Structure formats: C-alpha cells, structure tokens
Amino acid sequence: MTDIEKIHLLMVDDEEKFLNALTERLKLKFFDITPVTNGEDAIKVAKKAQFDVAVVDLQMPGIDGVELLKIMKKSHRFLEIIILSGHATIDVAVECTKLGAFKVLEKPCSFDKLVETITAAYESRMKKKFEKDTDRMKQIQSLAFGQSPLGILRELKKMDDDQK
Amino acid sequence: MNQHTIDLVNKQGLQFFGSVNASISHELKNIFAIISETAGFLNDLTQLSKQGKKFELSVLENCSSSIAEEIERGFDTIRQMNQFAHSVDDPVTETSIADTLALAVKLTGFLSYAKKTQIETSAVDITVFTSPFLLQNLIYRTLCAIYKSVDAKDTLNIAFHEKNPDTVFLTFSWGSPCALTDFPDRHTTEVAEALGAVISISDTSLDLTVTRAGDSLSAALTDGKP
Numbered sequence: 001m002t003d004i005e006k007i008h009l010l011m012v013d014d015e016e017k018f019l020n021a022l023t024e025r026l027k028l029k030f031f032d033i034t035p036v037t038n039g040e041d042a043i044k045v046a047k048k049a050q051f052d053v054a055v056v057d058l059q060m061p062g063i064d065g066v067e068l069l070k071i072m073k074k075s076h077r078f079l080e081i082i083i084l085s086g087h088a089t090i091d092v093a094v095e096c097t098k099l100g101a102f103k104v105l106e107k108p109c110s111f112d113k114l115v116e117t118i119t120a121a122y123e124s125r126m127k128k129k130f131e132k133d134t135d136r137m138k139q140i141q142s143l144a145f146g147q148s149p150l151g152i153l154r155e156l157k158k159m160d161d162d163q164k
Numbered sequence: 165m166n167q168h169t170i171d172l173v174n175k176q177g178l179q180f181f182g183s184v185n186a187s188i189s190h191e192l193k194n195i196f197a198i199i200s201e202t203a204g205f206l207n208d209l210t211q212l213s214k215q216g217k218k219f220e221l222s223v224l225e226n227c228s229s230s231i232a233e234e235i236e237r238g239f240d241t242i243r244q245m246n247q248f249a250h251s252v253d254d255p256v257t258e259t260s261i262a263d264t265l266a267l268a269v270k271l272t273g274f275l276s277y278a279k280k281t282q283i284e285t286s287a288v289d290i291t292v293f294t295s296p297f298l299l300q301n302l303i304y305r306t307l308c309a310i311y312k313s314v315d316a317k318d319t320l321n322i323a324f325h326e327k328n329p330d331t332v333f334l335t336f337s338w339g340s341p342c343a344l345t346d347f348p349d350r351h352t353t354e355v356a357e358a359l360g361a362v363i364s365i366s367d368t369s370l371d372l373t374v375t376r377a378g379d380s381l382s383a384a385l386t387d388g389k390p
Contacts, residue, residue, distance in 0.1 A: 014276070015194050017230055021201035028208050059190070059276040062316060086193035087186075108197035111204050 006032040007122045008050060012042045012068065013057040013084070022114075029115055039063025043071060051079055053102075053121045055114070058085030058092065066096065073100040078129050080121035084109060176351050180301045181252075187274040188245050195238045202230050244270050251297045259296040261324050261332060261374075262289040268303040269322070272311065279311050284323040290332050292376045294359055299374070302355045306336060306363075306370060309347035315340045327373065334372040341367035 009031045013019045016037055023035045034049065036042050039062055042054070054072060058065035069081055080102040085092065088106035096104050102121040105114065143155045206227050209219060247267055262283070269281050292299070310320055318338045327333040348356065348363050356363055360375035 015198065017234070018194065018198045018201060021198060021205055021227075021230070025201060025205045025208055028212070061276050064276065086190040086197070107193050108200045111201070 006030055007118065008052045009033045009118065010042060010046060010051040010054040011035045012037075012039065012054065012060070012065075014038060014060040015057070025111060026115070026118075031118070039065075039068040039071075042068055046072060046076060046079070051076070052125050053118050054079055054081045055084050055118065056081055057107075058083055058087055058096075066099065069096060069099050069101055078125050078132075080125045082114075082117055082121055084114070176355060177252075177297060177301060180304065184248060184271055184304070185245075187271070188241060188248075191241050191274045192238065195234050195241065198234045199231055202227050202234075241274075248300070251300050254296070256293065256295050258291045259294050259299055260289050260291050261334070262287070264296065264299055264303060265322055265324070265334070268300055268307055272304060272307040275308065275311065277311050278307075279314055279316070279318060279320055281307070281320040281322065284321065287324055290324065290326055290376075292332055292374055294374065298355055298359050302352065302359060302361060302372070303334075305348075305352045305355070306372065309344050309352075310336055310338065310370065313342050313344045313347075314338045315342065330376050332374045332376055334374065335369055336372070337369040339368070343367060344370070 009026065011019055011023060011026075011033055013022075013035075014037050019035045019037060023033050026033050034045055034051070036045060038060055042056070043063070046054075056065045056068055056072075060068075063071070065083055065085065069083065072079055072081055081100070083092075083096045083101050083104040084107050085104065086107045088104050093104040102124060103117050105117060140156070143152050147155065206224070209223065209227075212219070244267060248271060251267075265283050269283060272278050273281075307320075314320065315338075318340055321337050322334065323337075324332060324334045344365055347365070352363075362373040364371045364373075
C-alpha cells in the first residue's frame with residue numbers, strides 16, 4: 001500500500017500508553033497515524049494536515065471528546081469521527097451521533113472491530129466527498145453555458161464561499 | 165439530625181457510592197484496554213516474526229514492562245475500591261484524617277478534570293469520631309468542586325491540624341485566585357451539616373472544620389444503640 005492510499009488517521013486519547021499501543025498496532029495495518037494526547041493538540045494538527053478519520057476519547061482534561069467533536073465537525077466537514085470511550089452509555093451515544101459522530105465504541109474494543117469501523121468511516125467519507133465533488137462538477141458545467149468568463153469566475157467564487 | 169436529613173444523606177450516599185464506582189470502573193476499563201492492545205501488539209509481532217520480519221528486542225521489553233505496570237495499577241485501583249467499600253462497615257467510628265484524605269485524592273484522581281494534588285505529609289495523623297463514609301463523601305465533593313474551578317496548571321495543597329481538642333481544621337489551597345462554582349451545593353451542605361462540619365471559602369483556599377467527637381451523629385446514625 002502506498003502512502004497516498006493509506007487512511008490518514010488522527011488518534012486523540014489522554015491515556016498515553018493506550019494511545020502508543022494502539023498506534024503501533026494500527027501502523028502495522030498500514031494506517032498513517034498522528035497520535036495526540038489532548039483536544040487542543042488535535043485542533044492544531046488538524047489545521048496543518050488533512051485527516052480522513054479521527055478516533056477520539058470521550059473523557060479528557062481540557063477540551064473533552066464531545067466538545068472536540070463539535071469543533072472538528074464544524075471546521076472539517078468531511079472528517080469522520082469515531083468516539084472511543086470507557087463511558088459509552090446510551091445517552092452519550094445518542095448525543096454524539098446527533099452531533100455527527102460516525103460511531104461510538106466502548107473501550108476496551110476489539111482491535112478487529114476498531115479497524116473495521118475506521119475502514120467503514122473512511123468509505124463513508126469518500127462517498128460523501130465524491131457526492132459533493134460530483135455536485136460541484138455539475139454546477140461548474142452548468143455555469144459554462146451562457147456566462148461571460150468574468151461571470152463564471154464570480155459564480156465559482158460564490159460556490160467556494162458557500163462551501164466554507 | 166432528623167429522619168428527613170438521615171434519608172437525604174442515605175440517598176446521597178448511594179449516589180456517591182455509584183459515582184465513585186463508575187469512575188473506578190472507567191479506570192479499570194482503561195487499564196484493560198492498555199493490556200489488551202499491548203498483548204495484541206505482541207501477537208502482531210509474533211506473526212511478523214514467523215514471516216521472517218525482524219524487530220528490536222527492546223520493543224518486546226517495553227511491551228512486557230507496560231503490561232506489568234498496568235497490572236500493578238489495576239491492583240492499586242482494586243485496593244482503593246476495597247478500602248472505599250469498607251468505609252460503610254461502621255456508621256460511625258474513629259476515622260483517620262490522613263487516610264481519608266489520601267483515599268479521596270486517589271478516588272478523585274480517576275476523574276478527567278482532576279488536578280495535581282499534594283497532601284502535607286509532615287503532619288501527625290489525627291482521628292475523628294465520625295461517619296467515615298460521609299466524611300469521605302464531603303472531602304470527595306470538596307475536591308471535585310476545587311478541581312472543576314481551579315486553573316488546569318494549578319496544584320492543590322492539602323494540610324490539616326488540630327484546631328483545639330474538639331475540632332480538626334483541613335485546608336485546601338491553590339495558587340491562582342478563583343471562585344468555586346456553585347459550592348457548597350445543597351447536597352454538600354446537607355452532608356456537612358450531618359457531620360457538624362463548617363466550610364469557609366476564599367478565592368485561594370477552602371477551610372473545612374470538622375468536629376472530632378460526633379456524638380449527635382453517632383446517635384442519629386445508630387438510632388442511639390451502642
């Protein structure tokens with residue numbers, strides 16, 4: 001698997017040993033992983049690099065999992081977020097799902113199930129992105145008819161602004 | 165203490181017992197998760213080794229020491245769980261302030277918002293004749309309120325001394341001034357009243373004055389029976 005094909009994964013957990021052990025295992029499964037131990041660092045790295053999927057712990061000091069989920073979904077619309085928590089109650093699962101989480105998994109979670117969920121989240125992201133790109137292509141094609149070059153540029157700028 | 169207060173305290177006690185057990189189970193889940201992933205990683209390495217891939221022996225050493233450390237952490241957590249469970253053995257008894265504080269700090273340490281905490285170790289231990297479970301409840305609630313309010317980088321210092329033969333003085337102090345949010349709340353006030361404890365707060369400290377001989381508490385909790 002080449003670097004381009006690897007799933008770019010952001011792992012956020014304040015349990016450093018858990019984070020390290022899981023990172024090592026996922027690396028062997030050809031994931032490209034960026035591990036961070038808190039929500040603040042997660043926001044910083046997500047501004048610099050593009051991630052496909054984030055696996056986020058629920059209870060962390062500072063910005064917790066729910067808050068991070070809200071922030072990340074707002075600024076990275078196609079990023080799929082999996083919540084991994086030792087406090088995975090039904091209420092938490094409902095709240096996180098409403099906020100846009102791809103799935104809520106209970107810790108400890110079987111490694112195979114985690115890999116399966118990350119892969120499914122990646123596929124969901126690609127599908128949503130493809131649909132969005134297809135819509136955009138259709139919009140661009142429709143613009144090409146009956147517009148001056150300057151008019152086309154104006155409409156493209158408007159489209160980009162709408163997607164921010 | 166009237167029946168209404170006893171009922172309230174019992175109800176709160178059950179809630180407290182539940183919330184502490186929830187945080188202990190969360191801690192144990194974390195420990196199991198680390199052991200599970202580290203053991204899984206060892207298994208992955210074994211499979212790779214069978215395929216002829218080589219890796220540093222230090223990787224194996226790190227894994228085994230990590231598992232051993234987590235097992236020790238698990239034993240330590242279970243010891244605290246056991247100590248906490250035994251705090252309901254006697255409704256009122258001679259209770260060590262140093263032990264109660266140490267356990268409360270450990271139990272609140274499982275919470276994600278816990279802050280660095282130091283208990284003054286030079287102080288001679290003091291015992292009070294009180295309800296160990298309610299005292300644990302009051303100190304736990306106090307610590308939670310302080311942790312939620314103080315700056316993330318702040319350190320909490322705890323000291324205690326005998327104010328006079330009848331009362332013990334516990335001081336919780338922190339560096340950066342801050343107001344404790346909604347504290348003491350109604351439940352904490354009821355527990356403090358039941359213990360005959362007084363809470364006074366400034367923006368850098370909280371003082372807890374505890375009665376040494378809780379005779380009225382003893383009578384209320386044991387129905388006056390010896």
